[in-house]
Amino acid sequence: MSVTIRPAEPDDVPILVRFVHELAAYEREPESCRLTEAQLDAALFGPSPAVFATVARVGGEVAGVAIWFLTYSTWTGVHGIHLEDLYVSPDHRRHGVARALLADLARTCVDRGYERLEWAVLDWNTPALDFYATLSSTPQDGWTTHRVDGDALQALAG
Amino acid sequence: MSVTIRPAEPDDVPILVRFVHELAAYEREPESCRLTEAQLDAALFGPSPAVFATVARVGGEVAGVAIWFLTYSTWTGVHGIHLEDLYVSPDHRRHGVARALLADLARTCVDRGYERLEWAVLDWNTPALDFYATLSSTPQDGWTTHRVDGDALQALAG
Numbered sequence: 001m002s003v004t005i006r007p008a009e010p011d012d013v014p015i016l017v018r019f020v021h022e023l024a025a026y027e028r029e030p031e032s033c034r035l036t037e038a039q040l041d042a043a044l045f046g047p048s049p050a051v052f053a054t055v056a057r058v059g060g061e062v063a064g065v066a067i068w069f070l071t072y073s074t075w076t077g078v079h080g081i082h083l084e085d086l087y088v089s090p091d092h093r094r095h096g097v098a099r100a101l102l103a104d105l106a107r108t109c110v111d112r113g114y115e116r117l118e119w120a121v122l123d124w125n126t127p128a129l130d131f132y133a134t135l136s137s138t139p140q141d142g143w144t145t146h147r148v149d150g151d152a153l154q155a156l157a158g
Numbered sequence: 159m160s161v162t163i164r165p166a167e168p169d170d171v172p173i174l175v176r177f178v179h180e181l182a183a184y185e186r187e188p189e190s191c192r193l194t195e196a197q198l199d200a201a202l203f204g205p206s207p208a209v210f211a212t213v214a215r216v217g218g219e220v221a222g223v224a225i226w227f228l229t230y231s232t233w234t235g236v237h238g239i240h241l242e243d244l245y246v247s248p249d250h251r252r253h254g255v256a257r258a259l260l261a262d263l264a265r266t267c268v269d270r271g272y273e274r275l276e277w278a279v280l281d282w283n284t285p286a287l288d289f290y291a292t293l294s295s296t297p298q299d300g301w302t303t304h305r306v307d308g309d310a311l312q313a314l315a316g
Binding site: 020024029032033034035036039040043048050051067069070071072073074075076077078079082084085102103106107109110115116117118119120121122123124132135136137138139140141142143144145146147148149150151152153154155156157158 | 178182187190191192193194197198201206208209225227228229230231232233234235236237240242243260261264265267268273274275276277278279280281282290293294295296297298299300301302303304305306307308309310311312313314315316
């Protein structure tokens with residue numbers, strides 16, 4: 001069956017949140033995911049949204065989702081896209097849904113003059129790494145993301 | 159001398175761009191940085207900006223800058239800040255300028271209910287890593303950023 005891609009609509013929020021929680025479980029951190037439908041609805045459809053979602057449908061069903069936001073590189077001088085979550089429901093895997101979602105984001109980049117499409121991968125996630133290798137993605141080896149949150153964030157804020 | 163922090167203004171664009179290029183040289187990739195003043199001015203001060211800059215002044219001079227954008231975590235359900243560039247000019251180092259810029263971003267996070275302040279560090283940049291350790295930042299070991307750009311981006315777009 002063919003895959004169709006469209007921007008998420010408010011009615012998609014429940015399945016988006018369910019898929020985000022399923023992805024967190026796959027990533028072995030189900031308890032780290034606290035996303036609620038009210039939060040995601042406000043983030044995607046409130047005033048001046050700074051996060052976006054795309055939905056892949058197969059045979060009338062939502063088969064996969066991409067949740068993303070804009071980056072900015074001071075090396076390229078233009079925006080890019082950071083793909084925060086990419087998820088395909090288990091019964092729709094191996095039918096090109098993930099590739100269709102990524103291709104749609106790549107087209108958005110090209111159409112808008114963005115130069116980078118990026119995402120973070122867990123180093124043990126071999127199936128994902130094998131798939132991303134087919135896209136000629138470049139691992140940013142040598143760079144590590146550092147995070148300040150929780151008590152450290154409060155302490156730094158002073 | 160005391161450090162004062164304020165949002166960047168259009169008149170700061172030339173020194174922001176100079177500092178970005180100096181940072182790229184420090185990061186051993188001067189040729190990778192193509193940022194122009196026109197690009198940064200449009201990104202910071204055009205309609206609906208999605209990138210922001212903060213300036214630290216010491217004795218009337220711009221001593222350091224932070225360039226940043228918003229992230230969104232589907233685990234926390236709220237926005238965060240990604241610090242794209244943090245730079246202090248050589249003659250103003252070791253006087254708390256970097257810490258003042260980071261503390262200001264941490265306050266922005268706390269004030270707005272954001273839960274994460276993040277940035278990427280080169281693994282060989284020991285002075286930076288030593289400094290970030292004093293902030294109790296957490297390296298996101300086990301995650302690697304993947305990037306599609308150039309020909310691979312065009313190919314994926316189809």
